[in-house]
Each structure stands twice: as structure tokens, then as C-alpha cells.
Amino acid sequence: MLKSNRVSITLLTELYLKQEIISCIYSHIGLSSNLNNNLIGVKSTPSNKKKIYSFTYVPDYITIVVFNSIKWTEKIFPSVNGYAISIDDNLSVDDYLRQKNKKQRENINRALNRLETCFNVHYKMFQKNIEEEEYFFLMRHLKAMTIKRFEQRNQKSDSLTNWDKILSTSLALMKEGKASLFVIYDKDLPIAISFNYIYSKLLFGYISSYNIDYYKFSLGHLIIYKLFEWCLDNQYAQYDMGWGDLDYKKLWCNNIYSFNHHILYPKYSIIGFLYALKHGNKSKILAFLISKGVNKRFSRVKKKLKGNNRITQKRLSYKFKKLTPTQFEQLKGIDPLQKNLHITKQILNDFLFLTQERSSNVLLYYSQIENLYILKGKKEARAILFNQSNH
Template sequence: MNKKNRIPIFPVLFKSDDINQLYESFEYFNLKVYNEAIDYNSKNKTFYSYRLIPEYFKLNLRDASFKTKIIPQYNWGYSILLNPSDTIGSYMQRQFNSKKRNIYTRYVRRLETCFDIKYKMFYGDISKTDYNFIMQALYDMIIERFEERNELHKNLHEWNYLLENTYSEIINNNASLFVIYNKDEPIEISLNYHFDKVLFSYLSSYDINYSKFGLGHVEIYKQIEWCTNHGYILFEMGVGGMDYKRRWSNNVYRYNHIILYKKTCNTISFKVHIYIKKILIKEFLKSKKINEIIPIINMFFRRNKNNKNNVIIESFELNDTFMFETHKKIDHNSKNYSFLKKYICSFIYNSKDHYSDIIVLKNTTNNAFLIKGKNKFQSISFVR
């Protein structure tokens, strides 16, 4: 894996041979993790550079001949710090007021009311068939979601590496896949990494047809629940201040760029001095948000300028007068009608019907459909 494709998160970095040779132990939130001394040939390296190290970690060197330079980065991370006695309920009680708690628990209840929902954590055991199926579903979700947003996902350049290596990492208890299923269909997937008592949600996405159901919040809720049931104290959401992270997080921290070099090597010290200056300039530019200009420009040029069909949605009660005789029942689970799925999901979120109770009819005279539940129905018309 080339340098630019390395996964830049501590659960992966801290298990590398370099780190095991350099550091005797790590400390975080009154916990200490020891590294076993290993016979590893580093080819007499005298310089190391590690970025995105959470400031809450203390790293204890083995070799006193190395000098450490710590540069605070203009990046903030978000995580959920749990008490050893926590349950999902006690954490939410502490983190949210009653209104917010009701909103997030309602997402979970509504999802389970409307679909045949299963939750599965693949950790230490997964078949290759399940693995390939889930990873392909995750990839498809990411592509579809970011196309809808007219954005590019920043981590897709490493996808081939993830696909090739994650299976063995799951088997070796270094990674996991958390999946929310509707029957046998994955509708939300999170790829996680594990370090000691930390679960790091590295890459996740969901089926955008289910957007109404707040699957991102359901995923966090259920993974916190998993953490409390398995003795984990930290659910990491990593770098970036997205709104959902701010809501759930109770541990906001800054990242550090750590540079190690030999004290006795003067030639290296000069190179390190230049390198440090470059890093400081980079962080200064980030503090002025210079790094955000190019993504904004790229997003502007990626905007979808094609004309889309207009959709007219009308809701009715079952006792309202409607000309059902002009409509014919269709199999809405057919791929031919997959474009209706997001409207069906939105309808049952509001009606609280179960998906199996839904009937869909097509107007035989125009491009319109009826979604019919137990007590309500909805007209969907596509107008060019």
C-alpha cells in the first residue's frame, strides 16, 4: 500500500511494527496498553512522522535517543466517552434532554415497526460470501449517497486496499462490520476498527431510500449499545465536525502531528527543522480555511445541471373519493419500480404501516402511482 493510501487512524497505526518498536505503551483515560517488544528491522531509521494522533493519547517511548516534536493540527475529532457502568439508556440520559432522547429512540422504534429489522456485528467471524456481499453493498451505498450530494467521497481511493485486507482484519479481531438489515437486505453498514477498548467507526453509509428513518442515528445508537455490552469505553467517530457527530459526542479533542528524530544526528535535525516548518505552514493555512476552497470549487462544477422530473405528492384518507378503477396493482419490489422505493419508505414512516402491508397501484392512463396503506394512501405523479 503506498503512502497516500495508508489508513490514517490510530487503531491501524498503533498496531504497526514501527509503532511497536518505538513505543513501550499508550495511555488514555486512565487505561494503559503495553506493546510487546518485537524483533523488527527498521533499517536504522532516524525519522518518523505520524499525523492525526488524538491528543488524549500519551505515547511512551522505548528509545530515549529519539526526540519528539508535537505539532497541534487544525483538525478536531469527535467521540463518545462511556463510563464502565453505562448502558445506552444511561448515556442518552446524560447526553440529551428528553425531547432529543425521544427523537432518537423514535427513529429506532419506527424502523423496527415498519420493517423486519436485524442488527449484526461481524467481529472475529464472517464468511467470505457474506463479506463480499456486504462490502459491495457498502460501496454501492457510498456511490449513490455521494452522487445525490454531488460530492466525491474522500476515502474511495483506498477502496481496493480495504476490500483486499478487511476480511483478514475482521477474522483477527482488528476490524468489524456492523450491519442493519431489512430482512436480508443491508440498509446501513459501518466498517469499524478496534483498539483495546475503543471502537472506531471508520467508514459508513446507508441506503438513501431509507433517509427518513435516520439510519445514521440508529447506527450510532446500536453501536454504543454494543460498546456498553462489551466493555468498550470509547466510540470514536474521528475527524470532522459533521452535525450528527456534534450532537452525539461528549469528547471533542484536537489532533496532533507527532515527529520523532534522533537527537544525535545533526544532518537529520536540519531536515527535520525544514519539515516542521512545512507542517506549521500547512496548519496555519488550514486555520485560515484555505484547504476548503478547492473542494467548494470542485463541488460547484460537479453540480447536476440536468433537468429532473417534478414529483407531485398528494395524501388522502381511505374514505376519500378516488377513482381506483383506473389503477392496476404492481409488484413494487420489482427492479422495474425501484425508483418508487424512497417514496414508499417515506410514506410508511409517516403512516407507521409495516412494509408488508403496502400495496402499490399504477395509473393505467398516465405516469402516476398510488401507495396504499391500512388507513391512508398517497398519489405520486411524475411530471416532465
């Protein structure tokens, strides 16, 4: 079958971008059947073209009505799981975490307190209030952080394959209030960013990443914490973390739902039937394999075959040793972020997390006699002991 006779749409990431095509097939897409809740903003005449329409990643909680249904056959196939937080206005984020997992609540609150203690942190949600220059600045950071984060995990990011399209279309959506960027800053430096789509009172988190130098501070969890808080403050009904069978999503969610693959073709079309049979069952089989963890086992085997564990080795290449003040009184302080030093931003941040010092109060010392670097804050000091096999 010719590709020109097929139309493929990823629903929640292209709903605003392909309204005219979608509205030829569906008369209603919404969080409920209420006519005022219709996310289709344009009206088109029903499609009479003999095409096959494939809609992937369709959440099962969305209400969909087929335009002129007597002319179409719609087949629905289960796909991967999605993870969301259905929001109860009577609960704070802290109350929610207390009910979910008391230990995890303590860990997340500790990470949040330490982040705000150690750095000059502030948070900002950009929507209609963003300028073009700032948009491209933040998106450059988001892309760079995503690349490094996935390199750390030895994985590929699906969102980066569509990056040019996301970059060229999302500013206009933000100006219309249909998308947003949430940012955590250390002073003026973005250290965690989340790009989200907005559908009525649903926040759909599409791409999130963080600066891996701040790894100890659990920024992935803190993004969810702050976005959940924002949803509560703005009376949103749901915060959807999307697909991706990851432990942190399972920890936060209270609603595991199914994404489905919808395939529509003209009534009595043999070609359409065969297409749906092939591609629909492919989605079904892949979803089954993912549910059984086959993809994770395959990923682990690939890592072992490549022998690629660079990031883990790098993180384990040093340790801290506690010192007394007399051990560095005569040493001269140097800038801990000076270039060509072995003391990376990651090491400095790990020291801050451990000691709960303020970043602006930390000095670095170097002893030529002992060939030793020392980090010192107002309350604590640590020598940095490198593993020579990795240094």
C-alpha cells in the first residue's frame, strides 16, 4: 500500500498541530463527553478519502467520537502503559506522598531541603509569558541535558528524534497557552527543565531532564513534586507523566492506564483490514513484551556486550575524608570551578549534598606536599581522595 494513503499521528503530541486532519475523522476528543470539553478546536467536513488513519498513544481515559462512523471501521489495540496522578484538591503534595510511601516522602523532602539550602534556587513556569530568545535558550539546555542523561543511561531518547519539529512548533503553542516549560534554576543556570502539553485541566509531561552534575539532589523527583504542586495550585484534574515503564513513575502515580493504538479504515476495505491486523498486533505484541520486562533485559545485555559503564565508573572514582581545621590553615584557597582542575562541578555538588553547605561559602584548597584537594565550607571540610586506577 502506498504511504500517501496512510496518515499516522501520535495523538497527545500532535493533537494541536494536526487539528484539521484529526477533525476530519473525529468530531470529539476530550477528557469527558461534555461538548465544552472538546479539544478539537476546528471544524472540518468528514473525510471521504479512502485513507487509513493510525492514531498512536491514545490514553484510554480520553473520550473519542468518530465523525460519520457508519463509513469507518475502527480497530483499537492495547499498547504500553501510561502513568498519571489523578489529583484530589484536598491533599497537599506532602499528604499525597505520606499516603503513598512514607520513606520516599522523607527522601524527597530531604533532597528538596538540601537543594534549597545549598544553592540559590528558584522555580518558574513559562507559558504565555515567554520571549523567543528565552525559549530557544531553555530548549538548548533541555536538549543538551537530555543527551547527557540518556548517554548516562546508555539509551536513546525518542523525543530527540523529533526534536526539530518540537523546537519549531512549541513556541507558538506556548504563546497560546497550550504548552509550558517548567524550570528549576541555580541562580541563572537552568538545572532541570520539563516541557509539557496542556489539554484543558490535564498537564501532560512530555520531555523532562536535568543537569547530571546535580544527580545527588534527585531533580527528576523534584520536577514531579513541583509540577504536581503547580497542578494543585491551578485546579488541574490530572498530571500525566506519559509512557515509559520507569520506577519513579510507578512510585508517584495513582493511575496506571493503557495507551491504545487506534486504526481507522473505510468500511469493507480489505487493505485496511490487513493493515490493521499487521500494525495493530505489532503494537499489542510489543506492549506484551514490555510488560514482561523483555526490553529491560535486552538493554542490560546490550550494556554488558558493549562493556560500557563509563558514567558509573566516573561517579565511583573518588571519596571524601573528613578533616580538622588545623590540617588546611596554612593553605591558599583557589576557585573550585577554575578550569583545568580535577575538581568537577559534580564533585563540588556531591560535597554540598553531604555537608549541607551553601555553594557560595565553599572554598577549595590544594596541598602540594600531600597532592591533596580540600573542599571547605563554613561548617565542614573534606579531603578528596581519588581512586588512582580511575584518575
